[in-house]
Amino acid sequence: MKFAPSSCSVLFAAAASTVAVVSAIELSPANYDAETSGKTVFLKFFAPWCGHCKKLKPDWDVLMAEFADSSTALVADVDCTADGKPLCDENGVRGYPTLKWGDPTDLQDYQGGRSLDELRKFATDNLKPTCSVKNIDLCDSTKKGQIEKFMTMDMSELKNLVEAEEKKISDAEEGFKAEVAELQAKYTKLNEDKDKTIAEVKGGGLGLMKSVVKFKESSNDAAKDEL
The missing domain is CATH 1.20.5 (Single alpha-helices involved in coiled-coils or other helix-helix interfaces)
Known part of the structure; x- marks a missing residue:
């Protein structure tokens, strides 16, 4: 059966959209640890009513689909108006959409462009194992020294230090x-x-x-x- 070029284009776009939606992962406190474990993440914190979020959604859905089968990287959504709100609060999200990336326990702000090509290049170049508590062998001497120092601290002392540092920010x-x-x-x-x-x-x-x-x-x- 032959299709006119326009019909093929429509079918291809619809198929791509379906794959992206099926591959989408929306994070909340309930599944965050399980979905992000052992991965470097790229997360979009959003609100469904946000105009800029709606504009970004098609390209972001494609990106999520492209990385859906990765064992080391995760591209996902966090709905700040639904079950994901605690994650948004925890990560200081104040505007939408906010993009963050890196170790799931130490997210960094993404400052790059937001076209599909720019997002894809950033994800390809950066969503790989990085320095973290679980990957200390990938850390430079400074980061490794910090992790080792914090690991030797008493839990209550460490929590007090976290609270003190967070208070500086607030x-x-x-x-x-x-x-x-x-x-x-x-x-x-x-x-x-x-x-x-x-x-x-x-x-x-x-x-x-x-x-x-x-x-x-x-x-x-x-x-x-x-x-």
Whole structure:
């Protein structure tokens, strides 16, 4: 049976879309450890209503399908409005879509382009075993030293250290918000002062002054012409 080129294109696109949907994995706390174990991950944290998320979805679905059979890499979704919300909160997701990658226990922000070619190249180049607690042999001397140091620490001491470091981040974020709010208030006040000054100047007769200046200048010019 022969198909017109347009029909083939439609069927191919539909088939690719079906494969991508079937291959999609959506992570939540319930399956996170099992699905990510032993893998380097590339995750899209999203909200279904987000316009940018909808735009990215077709290419991301293709990428998930391409890596579906990998034993060392995982490309997956995390719905921040559903079962995946705790993962979004845990990883400090504040905007959608947010892309993160790396060791499942130490995700890093993805800063690259978001076309399918750019995402595919990044995934191909980077979704491979990397330095981690489970892959300490892949770490440089600095990272290896840090891991070994933390491994020798008492659990309560280590948890206290984690809390202290996380507090530094939250304090920095709160400080940033406070400073931005202060700057916003200052901007609003300066803008109001500017508008008030402009209104007072204009209300004080600036327009009339300028009109008189023009009138006098034109009168003087006319008088000179008569001479």
